[in-house]
Amino acid sequence: MSTPPSTIGARSAALVLGVLSTACGGAGPSPGPPADSPAGAEAPIAAPISEAAIQAALRMSPVPPGPEDPTNRVDVDPQAAALGRLLFHSTALSKDGDVSCATCHLPEQSFVDGRALALGVLPLERHTMPLWNLAHQRWFFWDGRADSLWSQSLVPIEDPLEHAFTRAGVAHAIHDDPDLRRRYEEVFGALPPLGDKLRFPAIARPVPANDRAHQLADEHARANRDGQEHHTHLFGSGFRHPHQRAWDAMAPEDQEAVTQVFVHVGKALAAFQRQIESRDAPFDRFVEGLREGDAAKVASLDDSAARGFELFIGEARCISCHGGPLFTDLEFHDTGVPEVPGAPVDDPGRSRGLEALRASEFGVRSRWSDDPEGPAGVKVDFLPAAGHGHGPGEFKTPSLRSVVHTPPYMHNGAFATLEEVVAFYATRETARVTGTTEKILVPLDLTEEDQADLVAFLRALTGSPPDLARLGAPTR
Amino acid sequence: MGFVSSAIRRHPTLSLPFLAVLLLGCTGGETPSETPSQAAGVAVGPVEARPDRHALKVAEPRELRTRDGLLVISWSPVGGEVPVNEHFEADVTVRRAGASTADAPSNPLLEDAEVSMTCFMPAHGHGMLREPRTEHIGDGVYRVRGLLLHMGGEWSISISASIDGLASTADDAITL
Numbered sequence: 001m002s003t004p005p006s007t008i009g010a011r012s013a014a015l016v017l018g019v020l021s022t023a024c025g026g027a028g029p030s031p032g033p034p035a036d037s038p039a040g041a042e043a044p045i046a047a048p049i050s051e052a053a054i055q056a057a058l059r060m061s062p063v064p065p066g067p068e069d070p071t072n073r074v075d076v077d078p079q080a081a082a083l084g085r086l087l088f089h090s091t092a093l094s095k096d097g098d099v100s101c102a103t104c105h106l107p108e109q110s111f112v113d114g115r116a117l118a119l120g121v122l123p124l125e126r127h128t129m130p131l132w133n134l135a136h137q138r139w140f141f142w143d144g145r146a147d148s149l150w151s152q153s154l155v156p157i158e159d160p161l162e163h164a165f166t167r168a169g170v171a172h173a174i175h176d177d178p179d180l181r182r183r184y185e186e187v188f189g190a191l192p193p194l195g196d197k198l199r200f201p202a203i204a205r206p207v208p209a210n211d212r213a214h215q216l217a218d219e220h221a222r223a224n225r226d227g228q229e230h231h232t233h234l235f236g237s238g239f240r241h242p243h244q245r246a247w248d249a250m251a252p253e254d255q256e257a258v259t260q261v262f263v264h265v266g267k268a269l270a271a272f273q274r275q276i277e278s279r280d281a282p283f284d285r286f287v288e289g290l291r292e293g294d295a296a297k298v299a300s301l302d303d304s305a306a307r308g309f310e311l312f313i314g315e316a317r318c319i320s321c322h323g324g325p326l327f328t329d330l331e332f333h334d335t336g337v338p339e340v341p342g343a344p345v346d347d348p349g350r351s352r353g354l355e356a357l358r359a360s361e362f363g364v365r366s367r368w369s370d371d372p373e374g375p376a377g378v379k380v381d382f383l384p385a386a387g388h389g390h391g392p393g394e395f396k397t398p399s400l401r402s403v404v405h406t407p408p409y410m411h412n413g414a415f416a417t418l419e420e421v422v423a424f425y426a427t428r429e430t431a432r433v434t435g436t437t438e439k440i441l442v443p444l445d446l447t448e449e450d451q452a453d454l455v456a457f458l459r460a461l462t463g464s465p466p467d468l469a470r471l472g473a474p475t476r
Numbered sequence: 477m478g479f480v481s482s483a484i485r486r487h488p489t490l491s492l493p494f495l496a497v498l499l500l501g502c503t504g505g506e507t508p509s510e511t512p513s514q515a516a517g518v519a520v521g522p523v524e525a526r527p528d529r530h531a532l533k534v535a536e537p538r539e540l541r542t543r544d545g546l547l548v549i550s551w552s553p554v555g556g557e558v559p560v561n562e563h564f565e566a567d568v569t570v571r572r573a574g575a576s577t578a579d580a581p582s583n584p585l586l587e588d589a590e591v592s593m594t595c596f597m598p599a600h601g602h603g604m605l606r607e608p609r610t611e612h613i614g615d616g617v618y619r620v621r622g623l624l625l626h627m628g629g630e631w632s633i634s635i636s637a638s639i640d641g642l643a644s645t646a647d648d649a650i651t652l
Binding site for chain 1: 529530560561563599600601602605606607608609621622624626627628629
């Protein structure tokens with residue numbers, strides 16, 4: 001990595017100077033050596049790092065405030081967030097009333113579930129994604145098939161494998177709960193006349209062509225060797241899904257009204273989820289110490305973690321993809337993650353995600369966006385044409401903030417521990433290399449101590465645990 | 477100071493700057509570029525609260541000769557810098573190569589070219605995850621929109637200009 005042409009270098013050198021000179025007995029606001037350590041002897045500087053590492057560190061902390069999403073006018077509305085919190089934890093938004101967002105994103109487990117592959121109404125094919133610092137993300141899901149947090153929040157609700165619910169059902173769930181209804185109407189205005197069940201069926205949605213109900217029907221048809229009736233005859237050429245039939249029976253203006261409620265639910269869920277932030281990690285205190293010349297804060301990164309950081313930005317080249325304050329480039333790469341039982345073979349990843357993104361009715365440039373012409377849409381304006389730009393097996397680079405709390409790892413949960421992840425990148429022994437795998441990923445000359453240092457650094461990215469009083473299941 | 481010696485072992489080229497900094501720090505030495513407070517060893521801060529933005533400044537247009545030597549292509553990022561992992565735009569001009577004279581220091585800018593710009597990371601084996609589009613915005617300036625260099629590292633840049641159906645390509649490289 002070259003030195004960027006900025007003033008960082010001179011300032012950083014001054015920072016190190018400040019830290020070191022303070023440690024050597026210079027005057028300054030920083031605490032001096034511990035009482036049991038003579039001044040000028042072993043200085044209380046836990047982790048003075050190279051100039052390059054200082055420059056990198058200054059670019060990686062603190063986590064800036066989450067940018068407001070202009071496509072969601074209630075993105076930072078406290079009332080919308082409070083409504084979103086109720087909805088996030090509500091099992092009413094599911095087919096059988098037994099699945100909520102918190103089923104996979106458990107607050108007490110750092111908003112993940114600890115499973116290799118998630119489990120909604122039915123088993124899913126990928127690992128539950130962490131929810132830290134979502135306001136900074138550019139794409140959502142491992143394959144980036146949503147381009148905003150609010151549109152992402154809608155997908156699981158109507159996914160036959162996750163909540164298996166419908167947008168009409170969502171509208172009724174809010175309408176039929178006095179507290180939810182009051183809160184909804186305070187933020188978004190009056191609900192449509194959902195009491196009229198003839199106009200507004202309890203269950204209805206437009207079923208997209210790529211709906212996983214079709215995929216499930218195919219799987220049932222193939223697996224139907226037990227003589228049981230799986231109604232697979234209902235799915236097939238020329239047949240309309242029952243949800244679609246109910247949807248088609250509605251007047252266009254009523255469809256519009258229900259979809260509007262559904263979109264509002266996504267925006268309230270986004271307003272809540274953006275509050276789930278990971279910051280205040282030892283690494284952040286370390287960088288704060290560098291900025292302030294505070295030796296005590298610099299000592300927040302122990303020697304092993306400091307060596308790990310040097311490796312992270314240097315020999316191990318982790319920073320290539322895991323750069324910036326979130327430790328992710330927010331984009332997609334094929335790192336050759338091995339396949340695991342239960343996960344699909346040759347998961348197409350981003351290439352399929354792009355197709356789904358284009359097919360979505362809820363994009364940032366759609367009529368449901370609150371800023372469809374705005375700059376937030378630049379990211380979708382120049383996406384590669386279908387079939388170009390992305391090979392199979394590309395998945396979103398996950399943030400490493402609080403990564404210690406979100407095992408197992410990778411899009412398919414292939415690795416149980418951070419040690420396994422580091423060994424995977426260090427040795428490449430289990431890598432599933434294809435023509436599109438990142439060429440930069442080659443076996444590294446890392447000792448066991450080096451790998452342990454990298455893990456120590458990853459552990460130093462752990463922020464405070466979620467504030468369950470603010471983010472956990474609400475009491476009503 | 478165990479870590480310092482460890483760091484120096486791992487990065488021998490760092491040893492001189494480290495030692496210099498250490499020496500200055502422990503003796504209160506001054507360097508001409510430092511403020512008095514820094515020279516006295518007082519910690520600097522607080523400084524900017526946000527992480528420093530990472531961008532390559534490109535103050536002057538980068539002038540390139542095409543591989544066939546027929547064209548001179550210049551490009552510069554709008555705003556004067558190429559940011560890491562942020563969308564940006566670039567302006568490109570094209571002129572025929574030729575000997576300059578005092579009366580005609582360079583040939584005129586061409587306004588009827590078809591221009592495209594692609595970026596690739598040789599070490600990684602991939603390019604951008606966007607497909608930029610180019611528009612002639614007038615006076616021989618072609619604006620390339622939708623550029624996104626999503627990673628730090630070396631990027632090779634190819635700018636092609638088609639004139640009368642004949643394409644010429646110029647190459648550049650930058651390191652972010």
